Amino acid sequence: MEKILVTGGAGFIGSNFCNLNKEQYQITALDNLFLGDVDNLEEEINFVEGNACQKSDLNKIGKVDYVLHLAGTSSAPMFMDDGFVDGYVNSIQSFVTVLDWARKNGVKKVLYASTSSLYGNNPPPLVETQHVIPPNHYAVTKEVYEHCSACYNKVYPEMDIIGFRFMSVYGKNEEAKGIYANLISQFCWDIGRDLAPVVYGDGEQTRDFTNVRDVVAAITLAIKTEKKLGADVFNIGTGRTTSLNQIIAAINKSFGKSIQPQYIENPVKEGYVETQHADISKITNKLGYKPKIQLEDGIDEQVKNLRMDKIRQSSSDNFR
Ligand SMILES: NC(=O)c1ccc[n+]([C@@H]2O[C@H](COP(=O)([O-])OP(=O)(O)OC[C@H]3O[C@@H](n4cnc5c(N)ncnc54)[C@H](O)[C@@H]3O)[C@@H](O)[C@H]2O)c1
The missing domain is CATH 3.40.50.720 (NAD(P)-binding Rossmann-like Domain)
Incomplete structure (x- = not known):
């Protein structure tokens, strides 16, 4: 081996x-x-x-x-x-x-x-x-x-x-990263604890x-x-881009909850990324890569695998 x-x-x-x-x-x-x-x-x-x-x-x-x-x-x-x-x-x-x-x-x-x-x-x-x-x-x-x-x-x-x-x-095993974890993890930790996820701006910014x-x-x-x-x-990446509002809706659906985010003025004044959307044709053509996990399935899987006892802190904790 x-x-x-x-x-x-x-x-x-x-x-x-x-x-x-x-x-x-x-x-x-x-x-x-x-x-x-x-x-x-x-x-x-x-x-x-x-x-x-x-x-x-x-x-x-x-x-x-x-x-x-x-x-x-x-x-x-x-x-x-x-x-x-x-x-x-x-x-x-x-x-x-x-x-x-x-x-x-x-x-x-x-x-x-x-x-x-x-x-x-x-x-x-x-x-x-x-x-x-x-x-x-x-x-x-x-x-x-x-x-x-x-x-x-x-x-x-x-x-x-x-x-x-x-x-x-995003995915399993992010608990140790606390406030440095992906937003999907942090939003799952918030909604899992019945807390409103904190969103910078209007939630229409997107990520791949x-x-x-x-x-x-x-x-x-x-x-x-x-x-x-x-x-x-x-x-x-996936070649798809999704807004934070869509992510929160999908997490709520997965938990069977309807917790609304708390929108705050974006504290990041310079260089905040509004849109992230990858072109993945190079890795697809050279290595045959094709993303397989649908976002909704990945979120369901993450919600099922949450280890709430291990959560250090999520970004919304900073605003309470
Ligand atoms: N997670 C993402 O979305 C993302 C996006 C782009 C790039 N990356 C990069 O991918 C890599 C892995 O990211 P991650 O999300 O798993 O982060 P992570 O912080 O969970 O993993 C990094 C690990 O490296 C360990 N580490 C740090 N310095 C070390 C050292 N000197 N010797 C030994 N171990 C050390 C940390 O303890 C940690 O377990 C990082 O280099 C990160 O910059 C991550």
């Missing part, structure tokens, strides 16, 4: 990747538990507590065929105030350390998380060829990943380094909500392909 190291493996996307692929790969999850939770992982997954910035921790893993690098400072608000220096250091240091460790240990491919935040308010649909100007520090770190991968791959073309610009990912199981399927296609991908970068 081929072996995979997943950094950030106890986090939201990482744990879903590990659990969904446990039958076909031998997987080790490395996580420093900054945000992750070991309980996200099923027992077949080998868990190592450690820091992806440290070669000595990576050396504990042994030989692997692939590395999926998801560790890092995973959202823009984490770079505010005291998080600024740590956010940059953690994200950049972990990426370059993992990259170099992987090549020196004969890894076939490194796959890593970039972000759709890079697109800011570019006109939809968002295409990989668009010019991007990262609108915040978080997005800057991901653009650095992409440029660094391109340079590294020129010098060492034997190892593919493939980036993914995830759209708005993508189920984490589709994200895992897309990454797995990139691992399996025999095509040489170099330092390619792919959008992962």
Whole structure:
């Protein structure tokens, strides 16, 4: 069985990747538990507590065929105030350390998380060829990943380094992320507790909500392909865009409730993303990816899988 190291493996996307692929790969999850939770992982997954910035921790893993690098400072608000220096250091240091460790240990491919935040308010649909100007520090770190991968791959073309610009990912195992979790999770936690979800503006802003199981399927296609991908970068989304009002209606339906949102003036004065809508033709054409999970089914599944005892905090808690 081929072996995979997943950094950030106890986090939201990482744990879903590990659990969904446990039958076909031998997987080790490395996580420093900054945000992750070991309980996200099923027992077949080998868990190592450690820091992806440290070669000595990576050396504990042994030989692997692939590395999926998801560790890092995973959202823009984490770079505010005291998080600024740590956010940059953690994200950049972990990426370059993992990259170099992987090549020196004969890894076939490194796959890593970039972000759709890079697109800011570019006109939809968002295409990989668009010019991007990262609108915040978080997005800057991901653009650095992409440029660094391109340079590294020129010098060492034997190892593919493939980036993914995830759209708005939702699904199981987000409880540990609290206020950094996807809006679908936060709205589910609110409505599940009979609280009104807090919505910035009129709720007509849209996102390309993508189920984490589709994200895992897309990454797995990139691992399996025999095509040489170099330092390619792919959008992962659905190609559909949905408003927050539609999301709240779907969550209410799933719970059998009718809780109305609390609309507030948008506190984000600059760069708030109004529309997110991916063009997924590149990954569809090159890797055969097709999103399978209908949003309504994904929301029903999420409502059924909620672990209310594990919820840390949702954004609406800040406004009560
Ligand atoms: N969730 C989304 O919608 C989304 C969208 C675009 C990009 N991404 C990117 O995908 C990746 C995974 O996102 P997620 O939503 O699962 O976030 P997450 O915060 O749940 O997962 C990241 C994990 O990395 C761990 N971690 C952080 N620094 C580490 C380090 N130095 N060493 C070891 N572990 C470390 C954290 O404890 C956490 O478990 C992140 O890089 C994020 O920026 C996520």
